[in-house]
Amino acid sequence: MVSVIVDKTVYADAVISKAVYWESGDFVVCRETEGSIERVSFTLKQGHTADETSVAERFFTRLNDFKLQQIVNDETKDIRTILYVKAFAHNDDFEETAD
Amino acid sequence: MYYLLPFRFQQFEDKELLVNEVGDYLFCPQGTVSRIVHREIDSSEEIYQDLTANFFISSSPIPPLMDVLAARLRTKKAFLDDFTSLHIFVLTLRCNQNCSYCQATSQDEQVSGKDMDLNDLLKAVELMFRSPSKHLTMEFQGGEPTVAPHLVRAAVEKAEAMKAISDKEITYILCTNCVNLTEEMLSLCEQHKILISTSLDGPAFLHNLNRGKPDSYEKVTAGIATARERLGASAVSALMTTSERALSYPKEIVDAYREKGFRSIFIRALNPYGLATENHDWESYTQRFILFYKQILEYIIEINKSGEFFVEEFATIILQKILTPFPIGFVDLQSPAGIVNNVVVYNYDGGVYASDESRMLAEACDYTFRLGDITDPYESLFYGEKAQSFAKSWATEAIAGCSDCALQAYCGADPVRNYSTQGNAYGHRPTSLLCKKNKAIIEYILSLLKNRKEEVLPIFTSWIRGRNA
Numbered sequence: 001m002v003s004v005i006v007d008k009t010v011y012a013d014a015v016i017s018k019a020v021y022w023e024s025g026d027f028v029v030c031r032e033t034e035g036s037i038e039r040v041s042f043t044l045k046q047g048h049t050a051d052e053t054s055v056a057e058r059f060f061t062r063l064n065d066f067k068l069q070q071i072v073n074d075e076t077k078d079i080r081t082i083l084y085v086k087a088f089a090h091n092d093d094f095e096e097t098a099d
Numbered sequence: 100m101y102y103l104l105p106f107r108f109q110q111f112e113d114k115e116l117l118v119n120e121v122g123d124y125l126f127c128p129q130g131t132v133s134r135i136v137h138r139e140i141d142s143s144e145e146i147y148q149d150l151t152a153n154f155f156i157s158s159s160p161i162p163p164l165m166d167v168l169a170a171r172l173r174t175k176k177a178f179l180d181d182f183t184s185l186h187i188f189v190l191t192l193r194c195n196q197n198c199s200y201c202q203a204t205s206q207d208e209q210v211s212g213k214d215m216d217l218n219d220l221l222k223a224v225e226l227m228f229r230s231p232s233k234h235l236t237m238e239f240q241g242g243e244p245t246v247a248p249h250l251v252r253a254a255v256e257k258a259e260a261m262k263a264i265s266d267k268e269i270t271y272i273l274c275t276n277c278v279n280l281t282e283e284m285l286s287l288c289e290q291h292k293i294l295i296s297t298s299l300d301g302p303a304f305l306h307n308l309n310r311g312k313p314d315s316y317e318k319v320t321a322g323i324a325t326a327r328e329r330l331g332a333s334a335v336s337a338l339m340t341t342s343e344r345a346l347s348y349p350k351e352i353v354d355a356y357r358e359k360g361f362r363s364i365f366i367r368a369l370n371p372y373g374l375a376t377e378n379h380d381w382e383s384y385t386q387r388f389i390l391f392y393k394q395i396l397e398y399i400i401e402i403n404k405s406g407e408f409f410v411e412e413f414a415t416i417i418l419q420k421i422l423t424p425f426p427i428g429f430v431d432l433q434s435p436a437g438i439v440n441n442v443v444v445y446n447y448d449g450g451v452y453a454s455d456e457s458r459m460l461a462e463a464c465d466y467t468f469r470l471g472d473i474t475d476p477y478e479s480l481f482y483g484e485k486a487q488s489f490a491k492s493w494a495t496e497a498i499a500g501c502s503d504c505a506l507q508a509y510c511g512a513d514p515v516r517n518y519s520t521q522g523n524a525y526g527h528r529p530t531s532l533l534c535k536k537n538k539a540i541i542e543y544i545l546s547l548l549k550n551r552k553e554e555v556l557p558i559f560t561s562w563i564r565g566r567n568a
Contacts, residue, residue: 021499025529061110069107069503071136076105079161083105083120086169087176 003041004056019062026050101156108132109505121171122508123153171424178426181232185442190250194243197311205242215447219473223445224257229477238272245275277322285329295326299337301352309342346387349394363410385532389539403558415562420509432511436493439486456515492524500528509541
């Protein structure tokens, strides 16, 4: 089993969940929270042959990437909505009225 | 100061790959996304111009060319405009071959009770004409549809009669092994401009082994020659399916296609349906298929470099997504998924299914993706609760593992495959072999564009132009 400590003031819960998701193919992942600290433990699933020693490094790389992606997603949420409305709404729905 | 626009990214070899909402991509130095997010890119830097021009950042909260970006997004999703356009008619499950990898669970040619009822067939044609799409594709499948020629004729005649009083256009496709193209069938094809889509697995020894018949290759290639003579070369296309034994013969398969006068090949992996489910260790098969695909693609690139135009169709579909603003017509790589939105199947058993793979599941008594009966009203089939339930898992933009994937714009959702291999339509990307295969192939193509652009781009561009010609 490999355990890592994650500071939840640095990485949001959604970010940790996304990084955990991608390790859930080969590992049983256990998350334990104590205050602002989360211990994440990885146990190789039976019959799987993934390299256990590299999981910690890979996990933190994923955390950092997902954290950046989350910032992009949060900052662009509104512009993305506008983009989809402009692309797919009928123009008639947005005709300006006289008043 | 600049503003972010929606994009996704991933580490890619020694770079970062950034892909925006409409599929434009940039390879940037590692650490670029962090610099973008922390507003460390200076407007005097060359990369600032690249990021702005390609809609990754904007100098204003709403980019000046927002309408252009919106138009491009709409164009990328234009495959949704016409709703269901591909209508597959499984006229019979009977077949005159015995393929080891059969995904349709075909039955012996002599069995009874495996043909579509004529009344169901005529009703299904009426359902097809309820589709809002003006351009319908009517595809006849099996089994082997030519063993039930009366049903092919009845379907075409009914469709022609309805077409005459509608504003729709129809493309007919007959999916046949070409083993028994009778004069009656060729005459019908000639009269109604029916296209032939056949199946050729490569050289004779491989094709015959796959088909379980010692003379299959001879008959199929003779059938292809006859069909070309009667209908024209462009009316006949062929697909190959990569059986496990085919994985050892990448060059031989391509050369067999070239020798038979084909200018393209569609490298298709086996799908886990029908008899094919019994034959393979899928993890091992997928790993070997990825290697096989790369070998074939390299070989085809070398052929093109020597001056011979020869296309790999699957790569071309992905390249069209990467390099052009246009949508693709390939239902397996779309989001929202092709099921119901683009394709529907009227089956010999009287059922309407969400896709070809859905009816293959039904042969194992799994009716999860059966929309209803051919005799049901159009609205309940295409807009009913069952069709709506599929929507929960048919968009890559909204499912775990895909929603943040940098390759999302080039891939697609496949709830039926998820269901058949992972037990639920939503799926689990870390253990999905389809995800693994698609990612590996898309990354390989991007790697070629990154590292060997001058060498491959003219070839890839010619493939896209050839496909759209």
